[in-house]
Amino acid sequence: MIAAKIMIAQPKTCTTDEQVGVVFDRMRMQSLRMLPVVDADGVLKGVLSTFSVLGRIVPDYIVSGDLNAIAYAPDLGLLRKHYTTVSDQPVAEIMETTYLAVGANESLLSVAAALIGFGKHEYALVVEKGGRLLGIISAGDILDSLLQITEDGRYSDA
Amino acid sequence: MHEAVANHGVIFGLDPLWLAVSVLLLVYAVVMMEKFNRAVLSLLGAGMMILGGVLTQQQAVAGVDFNTIGLLTGMMVIVAISQKTGMFQYVAIRAAKAVKGKPWGVLVMLATVTAIFSAFLDNVTTVLLIAPVTLLITDALGVRPYPYLFSQILASNIGGTATLIGDPPNIMIGSAAHLSFYDFLVNLAPIIPVIFLVTILMIWVIFGRDLKANEENRSLIMAFNENEAIKNVGLLKKCLLVLVLVISGFTVAHHFNLEPASIAMVGAALLLLLQTWGEPLKDKDHAFEEIMAEVEWTTIFFFVGLFIVVTGVEHTGAITWLADKTLAMTGGDFNATVGAILWISAIASAMIDNIPFVATMIPMIHDMGPSFGGPDALQPLWWALALGACLGGNGSLIGASANLIVAGFAQRAGHPIAFLVFMKHAFVLMLVSVVMAHLYIYLRYLS
Numbered sequence: 001m002i003a004a005k006i007m008i009a010q011p012k013t014c015t016t017d018e019q020v021g022v023v024f025d026r027m028r029m030q031s032l033r034m035l036p037v038v039d040a041d042g043v044l045k046g047v048l049s050t051f052s053v054l055g056r057i058v059p060d061y062i063v064s065g066d067l068n069a070i071a072y073a074p075d076l077g078l079l080r081k082h083y084t085t086v087s088d089q090p091v092a093e094i095m096e097t098t099y100l101a102v103g104a105n106e107s108l109l110s111v112a113a114a115l116i117g118f119g120k121h122e123y124a125l126v127v128e129k130g131g132r133l134l135g136i137i138s139a140g141d142i143l144d145s146l147l148q149i150t151e152d153g154r155y156s157d158a
Numbered sequence: 159m160h161e162a163v164a165n166h167g168v169i170f171g172l173d174p175l176w177l178a179v180s181v182l183l184l185v186y187a188v189v190m191m192e193k194f195n196r197a198v199l200s201l202l203g204a205g206m207m208i209l210g211g212v213l214t215q216q217q218a219v220a221g222v223d224f225n226t227i228g229l230l231t232g233m234m235v236i237v238a239i240s241q242k243t244g245m246f247q248y249v250a251i252r253a254a255k256a257v258k259g260k261p262w263g264v265l266v267m268l269a270t271v272t273a274i275f276s277a278f279l280d281n282v283t284t285v286l287l288i289a290p291v292t293l294l295i296t297d298a299l300g301v302r303p304y305p306y307l308f309s310q311i312l313a314s315n316i317g318g319t320a321t322l323i324g325d326p327p328n329i330m331i332g333s334a335a336h337l338s339f340y341d342f343l344v345n346l347a348p349i350i351p352v353i354f355l356v357t358i359l360m361i362w363v364i365f366g367r368d369l370k371a372n373e374e375n376r377s378l379i380m381a382f383n384e385n386e387a388i389k390n391v392g393l394l395k396k397c398l399l400v401l402v403l404v405i406s407g408f409t410v411a412h413h414f415n416l417e418p419a420s421i422a423m424v425g426a427a428l429l430l431l432l433q434t435w436g437e438p439l440k441d442k443d444h445a446f447e448e449i450m451a452e453v454e455w456t457t458i459f460f461f462v463g464l465f466i467v468v469t470g471v472e473h474t475g476a477i478t479w480l481a482d483k484t485l486a487m488t489g490g491d492f493n494a495t496v497g498a499i500l501w502i503s504a505i506a507s508a509m510i511d512n513i514p515f516v517a518t519m520i521p522m523i524h525d526m527g528p529s530f531g532g533p534d535a536l537q538p539l540w541w542a543l544a545l546g547a548c549l550g551g552n553g554s555l556i557g558a559s560a561n562l563i564v565a566g567f568a569q570r571a572g573h574p575i576a577f578l579v580f581m582k583h584a585f586v587l588m589l590v591s592v593v594m595a596h597l598y599i600y601l602r603y604l605s
Binding site: 069070072 | 244247248251290291293294297298300374375378381382383384385386387389567570571572
């Protein structure tokens with residue numbers, strides 16, 4: 001089985017110049033936790049995830065552990081303040097540029113192994129040679145395809 | 159010059175004078191490189207003094223100032239327990255709210271809180287507690303944290319100058335010169351608020367106009383709930399009781415011929431007893447071990463090694479020689495010597511660790527006693543050394559440990575403090591503070 005067989009083709013995407021707030025609202029409406037970011041030619045530039053947004057709104061001095069046990073701080077107010085700043089920025093400013101890209105002809109096993117090795121997201125982005133985005137595969141997609149084959153009582157590596 | 163030197167031979171036929179001075183300079187140099195643990199270096203230096211035959215073990219042990227060690231350790235234990243209560247965060251937030259989150263007011267309040275805490279606690283501990291809350295407050299206000307952190311570095315070193323327990327050099331000077339907490343309070347504390355106020359005014363000139371926050375951000379400050387910062391009300395009461403007893407003890411200790419170390423150690427033992435009162439023995443043991451782990455043993459053993467190294471140099475007569483040279487340089491003029499001690503201490507402390515520097519200067523000033531009419535006449539020299547060594551720490555980012563701690567917080571928070579940017583303003587402010595200190599010493603003791 002190759003990646004092209006189980007990937008979700010033409011996945012939902014956003015562009016580098018869209019506002020984070022607009023894209024994030026769209027992600028929430030569609031219950032998406034991650035969106036590939038592409039340019040006008042459909043070439044993959046990065047990913048925007050709930051995690052990358054969270055990483056930008058939680059201050060570094062808290063992430064570093066220098067200030068813990070801060071029950072006295074108005075946490076929602078602080079996070080909202082940071083989110084307001086981040087939401088006005090273009091996606092290019094906060095998107096993650098390290099992501100897992102795989103070729104369409106890669107085997108399912110190597111995609112699964114790469115996902116485990118990458119460890120950061122549970123998504124692999126399927127790209128063609130020039131970097132144009134073809135599809136997306138999640139760890140769940142791999143397991144779903146496995147279950148489907150098992151339920152059908154047949155499997156094929158073709 | 160070698161007559162005073164030890165009595166059990168020198169290995170490899172090394173000249174004790176050169177061996178002792180080389181060890182001292184080597185310890186200084188390698189400590190400055192910051193590649194090795196400084197306690198290990200000073201202990202190695204101490205070992206070389208004994209193995210090299212400069213000192214006997216008995217002389218080395220006698221050279222350790224256990225009053226300084228006891229005072230430092232006792233205060234470290236008290237602070238380690240007190241910081242668990244959250245009282246420092248409580249005070250910082252109350253201070254910010256008292257000025258309704260106005261950015262300049264918050265800067266002044268946090269600097270004042272830092273200066274007051276630093277007068278009674280170790281400077282490093284003070285900034286460890288205040289700087290992270292400052293990052294939170296400035297973040298909520300939407301202002302640059304640098305002016306706030308800058309003012310707190312300066313405030314910690316200025317505040318620490320005021321009392322016997324505010325800064326390690328003062329502890330060393332107080333112990334060596336038999337100067338009490340009360341002596342420091344009467345002689346140093348009066349000039350500190352003046353220096354602090356002038357420094358704050360100059361910080362206003364440098365940063366004041368740029369500090370602006372909108373209503374929404376200020377309302378965020380008012381939404382802080384400082385009561386949530388207090389983690390253990392019972393322990394807080396015990397800590398406040400012991401702190402009041404210890405500070406009262408310091409002020410009256412000299413009337414009862416008690417050393418500050420005794421007061422601090424008894425206070426530490428009392429608080430260790432009270433903090434787990436009524437709990438099972440297993441919990442008491444665990445709490446004790448937890449507190450002991452928070453004592454800065456690196457600093458304690460650095461002091462132990464350093465005292466031995468300096469005692470070794472002292473035994474060779476090198477420090478007497480240095481004192482004679484300093485007196486020759488100033489022509490034996492007392493006023494000029496006071497000025498030289500103040501300014502050399504300030505400039506040196508801006509560049510090197512002031513603890514080994516003060517450790518070297520103490521026996522040198524002692525040796526000047528006979529030239530100036532005995533130990534009692536030396537007091538202005540001690541105040542000059544204390545003011546120079548403590549205020550000098552503001553001259554650069556490496557001038558004091560507290561400065562580096564704050565720089566570390568700023569770096570991790572994504573607001574790194576550049577060495578030269580800090581020094582551009584801090585060195586000038588340090589010079590102004592030393593000029594004020596010089597004027598104070600002159601008017602009070604020399605005119």
